[in-house]
Amino acid sequence: MRPSDAYVVGKREYLVRIKGWGFWFATFGLPLFMAALMAVPALLMTRGHSAQRLALVDTTGELAGPLRERLASAEREGAQVVAFDLRVLPPEPDAAAQRARLDRMVLADEIDAWIWLDEEDLGRGRFEYHSESVSSWLTQEVLQGVVSEVVGAWRLRRAGFDTAQIADLTRGVDLETVKVSEGGSRAEGGFGGVVLAIFLFTILYAVLILYGTQVMQGVLEEKTSRIVEVVTSAVRPLELMLGKLVGICCVGLTQLAIWIAAATLLTAPGVLALRTMLPEGLNVPSFTPGLVLHFLALFLIGFFLFATFYAMVGAATNNMQEAQQLASFAIVFLVAPMFFFMQVINDPDGRLAVVTSMIPFFMPLVMMLRIAVKTPPMWQLAVAYTLAIATTCGMIWLCARVYRVGILMYGKRPTLAELWRWVRYA
């Protein structure tokens, strides 16, 4: 093993990628893409402030007024996601005819929806909502909340309470989340923590796949272009492999450094541009140095865990199609946490979270989630890191053995038995 040779290899891998447009495209494109993914729906929602044209028929004669008031006050506070343009229609003697006409108005797009409030229905605890689209759950939920509130107050008034009393009795409470951590409790928007966790999780997932695939392509390129034989006549396969892994890892670290620097800058106090974009009540989660260190450590572990696998796949196959088929084994481990990340965020110390974070191939992604929402117990961190690092070392060893033989083997794809023989070659 001659480190200087691995360095020469690594330097090439690094420079070739940093000089390529792909790196800069991913560096700037990925955050923009993610931001767009989060921001565009939010923007569309706020822009789509085109109020719902809602017709109301109130047969009780006592609800229309309070309901209009309640909707107006909600809009003034800006708390409502959905706005309503309320049109109160007097009840007609022929209810069936009126209902039919209202339906026609919906179809003719004169109104978006209509509701019918009458005493009998409300007594049974329900009211009717008619619309062309009955799947607009957000609208319905808001409407149901507002109507419930108004009807509740109406019932209390009828039971003899006065308005001031009602307001006092029905005042809601807000949940204020405080994250408790070793370094003392810090107030943090619960939702902000979740956003941070998902953000870091997604970034880690993306870079692990991105750079794992690059390792695989790099190995395959050398193998299919046959340059590998010239290179291995000058450097040992182990040096070539390590140089390649470390070089590409440094490309990943460079990218993460750029992102972390940008994120730190943008979330620094005083950066109003970002603050004003965020919904009210959402605290900007802070990048503590500890969190950044964990993130980098998890990237390193995840990278070597998966990149060695990708390198083996590249060495054992002859072309991209073959390689991609085999690489899907790695993808399984990377995608699986997508299916349970919500549970992990919700219960970061639950059995699912603890067990999966102890399994080395899940550890980087799951641990990232856990650390972002709540610092796990020290012993769990120690066990998870130790297991993952040990497995990573094992993977590097295994990869070195398969790689050494595989890069000079052309022809048919090896069977598992043949791969095992490669590993056992002295």
Next chain:
Amino acid sequence: MTLTLELRDVRKTYGDVAAVRGVTMEVPAATIFGLLGPNGAGKTTTIRMIMDIIAPDSGEVLVFGHPRTREDLRRIGYLPEERGLYRKMTVVDQLVYLGELRGMKRRESLPRIAEWLERVELSAWGKKKIEELSKGMQQKVQLVGTVLHEPDLLILDEPFAGLDPINQSLFRDLLLDYRRRGKTVVLSTHGMLLAEKLCDHICLISAGAVVLAGELRAIRRRLGGNAYRLRAKGDLDRLAEVPGIERVAAEDGLVKLLLAPDADGGRVLRELVEFLDVEEFRSEEPDLEEIFIKAVSGAAV
């Protein structure tokens, strides 16, 4: 005689297939040495073992007079049979990298790269990516990459395979130039015509074992058998009666005579002039092609 490269009973087995079964060969300094043999004879495996790309099961490889070390590999220029380049790198970057792999600093290699590109007429292409080059140009870049670090020993595996005539002569001139400067060239090939023109020494392997080795001229003399070529007028039918002549074969105006192993050419000639008008009588050396086929097909040599 100084040996640049020496193999001592080198063996390599893959599974149950013995690829190389005890190859011993000696490559004298300042020669062009041909490692010959049919496809699948074990030439590439032998070369890979010389280059330490694969390890022999047993046997020894000595270069420059001592067991091979990693430092020695930097004094060797190696062009494998299956050769390629990084498609996305520029010509100069690529060559700088190949130099670095052999311990050359960028600033040392840049002037040499410029010089070499000039020599192979690729100066204008230095900043281009490999994928933009024609196949012939890529071959030139590969050649420059092989000799850039001024190796003392060149090992070329089938160097002429797939070369256009211009590159063939370029490669050939380079090899001759190398020998003139006292360096050693080992080339493997199954192209006998080229080997015949270039090589001083050969080692013929077949099915993983050496069947014939030594100085080409000596081998030819030895294997020529006792064959002579005769151009003469007269009663050619009497040739078969001359003592010492074993076989007569006439081919368009020429007669090939195969003498008994102990017969002397001079004495036979004196017999012939008795009854023939001899215009030409000369000892005939077999060409390499014949030797090759004879040796490989199992004839005793």
